[in-house]
Amino acid sequence: MALVLSEEQQMLKESAQGFLAEFAPVAELRKQRDAGSETGYAENLWGQMVEMGWAAILVPESYGGLEFGHVGMGQIIEQTGRTLTASPLFATAILGVTAINAAGSEEQKTELLGAIAGGEITTALAVDETAHHAPTQISMAATKQGTGYSLNGSKRFVADGGTADKLIVAARTSGEAGDMKGISLFVVDRTAAGVEVERTAATDGRNYANITFNNVEVAEAALLGEEGQGYRALNATLDAGNVYLAAELLGISQESFDRTLQYLKERKQFGVLIGSFQGLQHRAADWWSQVELCKSVVLKALQAMDATDTKVPALASIAKAKLSEVAELATNEAIQMHAGIGMTDEYEIGFFIKRARPAQALFGDNSYHTDRFALLSGY
Amino acid sequence: MSDLNAFRQETRDWLEENCPPAMRVSTKGGDEMCWGGRNYKFASADQQQWMERMGAKGWTAPDWPTEYGGGGLDKAEHKILKEEMLRINARSPLDSFGIWMIGPALLKFGSEALKHQHLPPIIRGEIRWCQGYSEPGAGSDLAGLQSKGEDMGDHFVANGQKVWTSYGDKADWMFCLLRTDSEAKKQMGISLVLFDMETPGVTPKPIKLISGSSPFCETFLDDVRVEKDQVVGEVNQGWTIAKYLLTHEREMIGGMGMIDIGSETLGQIAAKAMGVEYGRMNNPLLRAEVAKWEIDGACFALTAERVTDEVKSGHGVGATSAMLKYYGTELNKRRFETLLKLNGTDAMVWEGEASNEGWLPRTWLRTKGNSIEGGTSEVQLNVIAKNILGLG
Ligand SMILES: Cc1cc2nc3c(=O)[nH]c(=O)nc-3n(C[C@H](O)[C@H](O)[C@H](O)COP(=O)(O)OP(=O)(O)OC[C@H]3O[C@@H](n4cnc5c(N)ncnc54)[C@H](O)[C@@H]3O)c2cc1C
Ligand SMILES: Cc1cc2nc3c(=O)[nH]c(=O)nc-3n(C[C@H](O)[C@H](O)[C@H](O)COP(=O)(O)OP(=O)(O)OC[C@H]3O[C@@H](n4cnc5c(N)ncnc54)[C@H](O)[C@@H]3O)c2cc1C
Numbered sequence: 219m220a221l222v223l224s225e226e227q228q229m230l231k232e233s234a235q236g237f238l239a240e241f242a243p244v245a246e247l248r249k250q251r252d253a254g255s256e257t258g259y260a261e262n263l264w265g266q267m268v269e270m271g272w273a274a275i276l277v278p279e280s281y282g283g284l285e286f287g288h289v290g291m292g293q294i295i296e297q298t299g300r301t302l303t304a305s306p307l308f309a310t311a312i313l314g315v316t317a318i319n320a321a322g323s324e325e326q327k328t329e330l331l332g333a334i335a336g337g338e339i340t341t342a343l344a345v346d347e348t349a350h351h352a353p354t355q356i357s358m359a360a361t362k363q364g365t366g367y368s369l370n371g372s373k374r375f376v377a378d379g380g381t382a383d384k385l386i387v388a389a390r391t392s393g394e395a396g397d398m399k400g401i402s403l404f405v406v407d408r409t410a411a412g413v414e415v416e417r418t419a420a421t422d423g424r425n426y427a428n429i430t431f432n433n434v435e436v437a438e439a440a441l442l443g444e445e446g447q448g449y450r451a452l453n454a455t456l457d458a459g460n461v462y463l464a465a466e467l468l469g470i471s472q473e474s475f476d477r478t479l480q481y482l483k484e485r486k487q488f489g490v491l492i493g494s495f496q497g498l499q500h501r502a503a504d505w506w507s508q509v510e511l512c513k514s515v516v517l518k519a520l521q522a523m524d525a526t527d528t529k530v531p532a533l534a535s536i537a538k539a540k541l542s543e544v545a546e547l548a549t550n551e552a553i554q555m556h557a558g559i560g561m562t563d564e565y566e567i568g569f570f571i572k573r574a575r576p577a578q579a580l581f582g583d584n585s586y587h588t589d590r591f592a593l594l595s596g597y
Numbered sequence: 598m599s600d601l602n603a604f605r606q607e608t609r610d611w612l613e614e615n616c617p618p619a620m621r622v623s624t625k626g627g628d629e630m631c632w633g634g635r636n637y638k639f640a641s642a643d644q645q646q647w648m649e650r651m652g653a654k655g656w657t658a659p660d661w662p663t664e665y666g667g668g669g670l671d672k673a674e675h676k677i678l679k680e681e682m683l684r685i686n687a688r689s690p691l692d693s694f695g696i697w698m699i700g701p702a703l704l705k706f707g708s709e710a711l712k713h714q715h716l717p718p719i720i721r722g723e724i725r726w727c728q729g730y731s732e733p734g735a736g737s738d739l740a741g742l743q744s745k746g747e748d749m750g751d752h753f754v755a756n757g758q759k760v761w762t763s764y765g766d767k768a769d770w771m772f773c774l775l776r777t778d779s780e781a782k783k784q785m786g787i788s789l790v791l792f793d794m795e796t797p798g799v800t801p802k803p804i805k806l807i808s809g810s811s812p813f814c815e816t817f818l819d820d821v822r823v824e825k826d827q828v829v830g831e832v833n834q835g836w837t838i839a840k841y842l843l844t845h846e847r848e849m850i851g852g853m854g855m856i857d858i859g860s861e862t863l864g865q866i867a868a869k870a871m872g873v874e875y876g877r878m879n880n881p882l883l884r885a886e887v888a889k890w891e892i893d894g895a896c897f898a899l900t901a902e903r904v905t906d907e908v909k910s911g912h913g914v915g916a917t918s919a920m921l922k923y924y925g926t927e928l929n930k931r932r933f934e935t936l937l938k939l940n941g942t943d944a945m946v947w948e949g950e951a952s953n954e955g956w957l958p959r960t961w962l963r964t965k966g967n968s969i970e971g972g973t974s975e976v977q978l979n980v981i982a983k984n985i986l987g988l989g
Contacts, residue, residue: 592884
C-alpha cells in the first residue's frame with residue numbers, strides 16, 4: 219500500500235486541524251490548567267467530538283460505528299499533538315474500543331461499543347502497577363467468588379482514570395508476576411464499592427489517577443474475554459496505544475519545530491536573524507530530517523493496523539521508540555533555541571515538553587521499546 | 598491488471614531462463630559489481646552473459662525509451678521487474694555512471710543526436726563513463742571550478758585539472774564541467790561537455806585511498822580537443838544540468854548507498870556473533886546499538902518509500918534528495934562501525950583469504966567517502982536549511 223493519505227483521510231486531517239485550532243488550541247490547555255480542571259479539557263469539547271463522529275471512528279459498523287480506520291484516527295491524534303488537546307479520544311475511542319473489540323463477547327461489544335460511539339460512556343485502561351511499564355508483571359489479584367470475582371490490588375498513573383465511567387482492568391486470575399498466562403481483563407465501574415481513585419497532578423495538566431481496589435466484587439459478565447487469556451487482547455491494545463502515542467508525539471515534534479523555525483526567522487542578535495547562524499541551521503536541518511523519518515514510520519504503523527499485519531507489534535515498538543527519541547530532541551531543541559523566553563511559563567513552547575514526556579513514558583519509553591523490538595527480532 | 602499479471606509471468610519466465618545461477622548470489626560490494634566498458638575484465642563468463650542478455654532487452658535501463666535501446670517499461674512494469682529480480686535474488690546486471698548520471702541528464706537535456714550516439718552503448722554496457730566535476734580548488738564550492746574550455750570556432754580546447762575522478766583510469770568517456778566564459782558570473786559561464794578519454798591530452802593518474810584501493814584519479818587536461826556537438830544543452834548553461842545530475846547522484850548514493858552485506862540483517866549478524874541468552878543478545882550496550890540502528894534503518898527505508906509514493910501520487914515532495922543523501926550515508930557509516938565492533942579483532946585483518954582480503958575493514962573505510970562524494974553532509978544540511986527551511 220502506498221505510503222500516502224487517501225483523499226478522505228486528508229480531508230479528515232484538515233477538518234481536525236480546523237476544529238482543534240478553533241476550539242482546543244494550546245491556550246485552552248492553559249485555561250484548563252489555571253482553572254484547576256479535573257478533566258483537563260473544556261466540558262463541551264467531548265460532546266462536539268462525539269457529534270463529529272470521532273468516538274465512532276474505530277468502532278465497527280456492525281456495532282454502530284463508522285469503521286473509518288486507524289490511518290484516519292491517526293490524523294486526528296497527530297493534530298491533537300500540535301494543539302496539545304486533552305480529551306477522552308485516547309483512553310476511550312482508542313484504548314477502550316480496541317480492548318473491547320479484541321476481547322469482548324457479542325453482548326459486550328453491542329452494549330459497550332455502541333455506548334462509546336454514541337458518547338454515552340468513557341473508559342480508561344488500568345495496566346501498570348509501578349512507575350515503569352511492565353505488562354507481564356501484573357500482580358493485582360482477581361479471585362473467584364461465587365459466580366463472579368473479587369478484585370484486590372492497585373494501578374498507577376491510569377490515563378483518564380479519574381473521570382472514566384468504566385475501567386478496563388488487567389488482573390491476575392492465576393499464575394504469578396512475569397507470566398503472560400493468567401491475566402484477565404475486567405470491565406469495572408469507576409464508582410463501584412471498594413474502588414478508590416486518587417487523582418495525580420502531572421506535568422501535562424491531564425487527568426491521571428492511582429486506583430486502589432479493595433475487595434471489589436464484580437459479576438462474571440464483567441470478564442472481558444476468556445479467563446486467564448487476556449494478555450493477547452491487552453498486548454494488541456497496548457500496541458494500538460503506542461502507535462497513537464507515537465502519532466501524538468509526531469504532532470508535538472512538528473509543532474515545536476514549526477514554532478522554533480518561525481522564531482529563528484524573527485529573533486535578532488548580533489544585528490542579524492539568529493536563523494542565519496550555521497550552528498543553528500545544521501541542527502534545524504537535522505531535526506527536520508528526523509521528523510521526516512517519523513512521518514513515515516507513524517503512517518506505516520497506522521496502515522499496518524488497518525491491514526492487521528503481523529508486523530504490527532514490531533512496527534508499534536519501532537514507532538514508539540523513534541518518536542520518543544525525536545520528541546525528546548524536538549522539545550529540548552525548541553527550548554534551547556528560544557533560550558530565555560523558552561523557559562517562561564507565559565510562552566507556549568514550554569507546554570510541549572511537559573506533554574511529550576508523559577506521552578513518551580506511558581506504555582513504555584524509548585528504552586523499553588528498543589528492548590522489545592530487539593526481542594521481537596530474535597536478539 | 599491482467600496485462601500486468603501477464604507481464605509478471607513473462608518476466609518471471611524470462612529471468613528464470615536467462616539469469617545464470619551464479620548471478621543469483623548477493624555481491625559483496627564494489628569489486629563484484631559489473632561496470633562494463635571497452636576494456637572491462639568480467640569477473641566471470643556468467644557476469645558477461647547476464648549483462649549482455651539484460652542489455653539486449655534494454656533492462657539495464659528498464660524505464661528508458663525503446664528508441665534508444667531502453668526497456669520502455671512504465672512504472673508498474675518497472676516495479677514488477679524489480680520485484681521479480683529480487684525474488685530470485687538476481688544481481689544488478691550493470692552499474693555505471695552512464696546509467697545513474699549522464700544517461701538521465703541526456704534524456705532530459707541532450708539533443709536527439711547525442712541521445713542516439715551515447716544512450717545505446719550505455720545500455721549495452723559497451724561504454725563506461727566518469728564524472729569530471731571536482732578540482733583541487735573546487736570541491737564543495739563546485740561553481741568555483743577553473744578548468745577552461747577555449748572557444749576555437751568549431752571546437753573547444755580544454756585545459757586544467759580534475760580530481761577525485763572515480764574510475765577515471767577505467768572509463769571510456771568523461772562528462773566534464775568546463776569554464777567556457779571567464780567573464781560571466783561564477784555559475785553562468787560553465788558548460789557540460791563530453792569527450793573520449795583516449796583524446797590526446799587526457800591523462801588520468803590513480804590516487805591510492807585509505808582503503809588501499811585506487812578507485813579514483815586526478816585527471817589532467819592539456820589542450821584537449823572537445824567537439825562543439827558534444828556540449829550537453831546550451832553553451833554556458835551547464836550549471837543547471839550539473840545540478841540536476843547531482844540530484845540524481847545524491848538519490849543514488851543515499852538510496853542505494855546501503856552497501857550489500859549479504860542476506861542477513863544486522864540483528865541476525867549480531868545475534869550470531871555475540872550469542873543470545875534468554876532471548877537477549879550478550880553485551881547489552883552493543884545490543885542497544887544494533888537495535889537503534891535497525892530502528893533508524895527501518896524508518897529511513899520507509900521514508901525512501903514514502904518519498905517515491907508521494908511523487909507518484911502527485912502529492913508534492915516531502916523529504917528531498919538532500920535529506921536522503923545526508924541521512925542515508927550517515928546511517929551507512931554507522932552500520933559499518935557497528936559491524937566492525939561485532940567482528941572484534943577479526944575486523945582489523947587486512948589481507949588473506951579468511952578475511953576475504955580484508956573486505957570488512959576496506960569497505961568500512963570506503964563508507965567514509967559516502968558522506969563526502971556527491972556533496973558532503975554539511976553541504977546537504979546547508980541545502981536543507983536554505984532551500985527547504987528558508988533560513989538565510
Ligand atoms: C534560568 C535563567 C536565569 C537567568 N538569570 C539571569 C540573571 O540573573 N541576570 C541576567 O542578566 N540574565 C539572566 N538570564 C539571561 C541569560 O543570560 C540569557 O537568556 C542568555 O544570555 C541568552 O539570551 P537570550 O535568552 O536572549 O537568547 P538569544 O540570544 O536570543 O538566543 C536564542 C538562540 O540563538 C542562539 N544564538 C544566539 N547567538 C548566536 C550565535 N552568534 N551563534 C549561534 N547561535 C546563537 C542561542 O544559543 C539560542 O539558542 C537568565 C536566563 C535563564 C534561562
Ligand atoms: C569516494 C569519492 C568519490 C568521488 N568521486 C568523484 C567523481 O567521480 N567525480 C568528481 O568530480 N568528484 C568526485 N568526488 C569529489 C567530491 O565531490 C568532493 O570530495 C566533495 O564535493 C567535497 O569536496 P572537497 O573534498 O574538496 O572538500 P571541501 O569542499 O574542501 O570540504 C572540506 C570540509 O569543509 C566542509 N565545508 C565546505 N563548505 C562548507 C560550507 N559551506 N558549510 C559547512 N561546511 C563546509 C565540508 O563539508 C568538509 O567537511 C569524490 C569524492 C569521494 C570521497
